[in-house]
Amino acid sequence: MSFKTILVPFDFSEHSVLALEKACQLGQQLHAELHIVHVRDGGADEDLQRHAMDRLLSAVPPTYEMQNRVHRQVLNGRAHAEVIQYSKQHQADLIVVGSRGRNGILSLSLGSVAQRILKEAPCPVVLVRADLTNAIESVDEADIQYRGLKESDSPALDLIARAISLRATDIHIDPLDKEQYQVRFRIDGIVVSYCNVDTGVAERLMHQYRTLARIDAVDPFRPREGRLMLPASMYDFEVRVTTTPVAGGEAMALRLFTKESVFMPLGSLGFGPAGLQTVQEMLHGSEGLLLVSGPTGSGKTTTVYSMLQTYGSTNKNIVSIEDPVEFDVPFVRQLNVDERHDVTMTSGLRTILRMDPDIIFVGEIRDPENAAIALRAASSGRFVFSSLHTRDVAATFTAFRELGVKDRSVAENVIGVVNQRLVRKLCEKCRRVGELGQNEREIFTLLGVEIPSVVYQSVGCDACRGSGFKGRCGVFECVRIDAELAKAISDNANEDDIRRLIRAKGISSLTAEALKKVIDGVTSLDEALSVRWA
Numbered sequence: 001m002s003f004k005t006i007l008v009p010f011d012f013s014e015h016s017v018l019a020l021e022k023a024c025q026l027g028q029q030l031h032a033e034l035h036i037v038h039v040r041d042g043g044a045d046e047d048l049q050r051h052a053m054d055r056l057l058s059a060v061p062p063t064y065e066m067q068n069r070v071h072r073q074v075l076n077g078r079a080h081a082e083v084i085q086y087s088k089q090h091q092a093d094l095i096v097v098g099s100r101g102r103n104g105i106l107s108l109s110l111g112s113v114a115q116r117i118l119k120e121a122p123c124p125v126v127l128v129r130a131d132l133t134n135a136i137e138s139v140d141e142a143d144i145q146y147r148g149l150k151e152s153d154s155p156a157l158d159l160i161a162r163a164i165s166l167r168a169t170d171i172h173i174d175p176l177d178k179e180q181y182q183v184r185f186r187i188d189g190i191v192v193s194y195c196n197v198d199t200g201v202a203e204r205l206m207h208q209y210r211t212l213a214r215i216d217a218v219d220p221f222r223p224r225e226g227r228l229m230l231p232a233s234m235y236d237f238e239v240r241v242t243t244t245p246v247a248g249g250e251a252m253a254l255r256l257f258t259k260e261s262v263f264m265p266l267g268s269l270g271f272g273p274a275g276l277q278t279v280q281e282m283l284h285g286s287e288g289l290l291l292v293s294g295p296t297g298s299g300k301t302t303t304v305y306s307m308l309q310t311y312g313s314t315n316k317n318i319v320s321i322e323d324p325v326e327f328d329v330p331f332v333r334q335l336n337v338d339e340r341h342d343v344t345m346t347s348g349l350r351t352i353l354r355m356d357p358d359i360i361f362v363g364e365i366r367d368p369e370n371a372a373i374a375l376r377a378a379s380s381g382r383f384v385f386s387s388l389h390t391r392d393v394a395a396t397f398t399a400f401r402e403l404g405v406k407d408r409s410v411a412e413n414v415i416g417v418v419n420q421r422l423v424r425k426l427c428e429k430c431r432r433v434g435e436l437g438q439n440e441r442e443i444f445t446l447l448g449v450e451i452p453s454v455v456y457q458s459v460g461c462d463a464c465r466g467s468g469f470k471g472r473c474g475v476f477e478c479v480r481i482d483a484e485l486a487k488a489i490s491d492n493a494n495e496d497d498i499r500r501l502i503r504a505k506g507i508s509s510l511t512a513e514a515l516k517k518v519i520d521g522v523t524s525l526d527e528a529l530s531v532r533w534a
Contacts, residue, residue, distance in 0.1 A: 007035045007092040009083050009117070012055060019098035019128040024064045026096070034060070035071045037086055039079040049074045053201060054155045062162035063465060066185065066194050080116040088122055095125045155201075156208035157231070159183070160239060160256065163194075167471070169256055173202060175249035188424045188469050189297070199249070206243065206252050213241045221245055225324060228254075236260075238327045255326075262327045264306050269299075270474035270522075272513060278478040279418060283310055286358075288415035289378040291365075293390040299422050299474055300387040301326055304361060307385060308332060311359060319355050321348035322363035332361065346370045353377055362386040368404045375405065378413040392510060393417045393479045394499035397489050411481075411490035419477040421510060421531055423523045427464035431456040431521070440525060447512045452519040458527070473522060475513045 008023045010016045020036065027034045036059060038052050056072040064070075071090075075082040087095060097117065118125050163171050168185035176182050181202035183194045197205070213226030223244035230237060238257040243250060267276060282290055290307075292300045305327065311318060312331040320329075323337035323345055333355065335348045343351075346369045349362060353373075364387045365371045378384045390396045396417050400410045434457035436444075444451045458468025479485070479502055488501055503509070508516070514528035 003030050003093040004032050005035065005090060005092045005094075006030075006032050007037060007083070007087050007090070007095045009079075009095070009097060010036045010038050010056070010059060012038075012059075013098070015098035015128075017059075017098075019096050020059060021061075022126070022128045023096040024061060024068075026094070027068055028064060031068070032093070033069045033071065034064075035073070035086070035090060035092065036060070037073050037075060037083060039075045039077065039082045041077070041079060049076075050200075050204065053198075054204070057155045057197070057201065058158040058162075062165050065162070066166060066192060067465065070195060080120070083117055084120050084122070092123050094123055095121050096128060097125060098128050154208065155205055156212065157234070159205065160228075160234075160237070160254070163254075163256060164237065164258070166465075171252075171254040171256070173206060173252040173254075175199070175202075175246065175251065177248065181249075188467065188472055189422060190424075190467075203250075206250060209241050209252060209254065210243065215241070215243065227324065240324060240326060257327050259327070262302055262305050263309050264302060266306050266310070269303060269306060269476075270517075271476050271478070272508070272516060274507075275418075275476045275478035275513070278416070278480050279307070282416040282480055283307060285383065285415055287378060287381050287383050289374060289384045289386065289413050290415055291386055291388050291396060291417045292420065293388045293393070293396050293417060294420045295389060295391075297422075298420050299472075300420065303418065303420060303474070304385050304387060305329065308359070308361060316358040317356060318359040318361070319352040319357040320361035320363065321345060321352055322361070337363075346373060349373045349377070353382075357382060359383045359385070364388070365403075371400065371403045371405050372409075375409050375413045379409075390419065392499070393419045393477050393502060394495045397498060398495045407492050408490050411486040414481055414489075416478070416480045418479075419510065421475045421514075422472045423475055423514060423517060423531065424467075424469035424527050425471045425473055425522055426456055426458055426524055426527075427461060427468055427470040429463045430459040430461035430468065431524075432459050433457075434524075436525070443529070444515055447509070447515060449512050449515045450519070454521075455518055455525055456521050458524050468524075469527070473517070475510055475517060477507065477510050477513065479507055 003026065006023050006027050008020050010020060023034060026032065036056055038056060040048065040052065052074045053072065056074070060070050073086065075086065095117065159171065163185050166185060166187055168187050170186035172184040172191065174182050176196065179199055180196050181199060182196050184191050185194050209228065212228040214229065215224045215226045223242065225240070225242050228239040228241060230239065236259050240255040241252065243252045266279060271279060292303050294300050308318060308329065318332045320332050321335045321337065325334045325336045328334070335343070335352060337343055337345055337348060345363070345366060349370055350373065352360060360377055360382050362370065362374050362384065365374055374384050374386055388396060388399055390399050397410060401407065434455050436451070436455055441451050460466040460468045464470040485498070485501060488498055517523045518525050518528050
């Protein structure tokens, strides 16, 4: 028999939790929709119904929710009658009910009416009997992390905990229509659907996030940003929230950070041996501007923070101006851009220059004025770190020209540029050996990279949740500005000439560095070539 719809009466007891776990296992195997129904017999109290629905939101394990469709419903009335009626309306193929221990005495709050569900159900009913002392046979590592993060019955914190347990870096909450919102997670750089929720549930959820972020709701027609004030039990996490009005309602995006994902040893970011040596040489300097460039979401902030961490135990005075401050850094005095109080990137940069800094971090160079100030700070003996949105190292100097900065100032003050992207790492548990075709071999030859004897392809397994990939690592183009490059920049050499000069020095392009990750078995050829490189 094919079970496409599984119904679970749920009363939040330990026994119904076990029944739900069994239903999830069956649903996973059968690719069935899961319907969770909670029946209240106390009348249609809106506050109690909302509270029950909020609790239902956290009932299903996060890994299951992402891969399967889940429906939740809070009903009012006679328990067995509501369950039977719901099963008929939604054409349930199976009902899963919890029971106690060996003798099968039903223990749902549905009480004795559970026996009537067995008798009157229009479909098969499964009794899940379990000794609660031995109920949990195995616990997934992600579930341990998820359970440890749960904070009371807050749906807002629960959703964050679920996202983190799935290694998500972003949560997106967007309206689908008047009745539903879609919740999506970005995992390993890919946006995947997690679940759909009723508009009323989504609005309460976003209200909680606005409250935690102290976002003023007086003017709902403008985009707003903030950082969530999280409880002490979640001190290792930072969440930045952005909310904006869109067609159909309000959209919200949450960026998730963990200390271990922001403060990483430089050697673990993905630098090749030559690139890592170049970066370490640049960090031994004491003045000048070091730029980390790349598109949004390429890991620039993590790279800069990891660089700054190398000075954390020194006697350097490190000051930053960021928009916004993405993570609290104990060894950095951080200023946050706050335009409501006239603290802009430019005015903040002027302020920190008066704070006797040895090292300055400018969150991002965005306009001619703060580009000029950052270069002026570098010329006055400070070591300045910043980021810029450019496609590769050579394009960085074109970007400065477009900002109106003189070539000579750039040539004299920029000591190096690190351009980067992120690629997904193959799951080591399921990757398999693949073959290279003639066209693919020519790609390696064209870029001067040795053709590998073995390459790996993605497959998909439980460990990587079927994606074939688990985690990401950086791909870097690292260039230290020497006298020859500085002269070319000062002489107004065009972007292509600078790029050729960089290659002549034996510095690999991003594409070549990505192919080296393929040779090392870190990623697949398709993944390496799927990102647009310079």
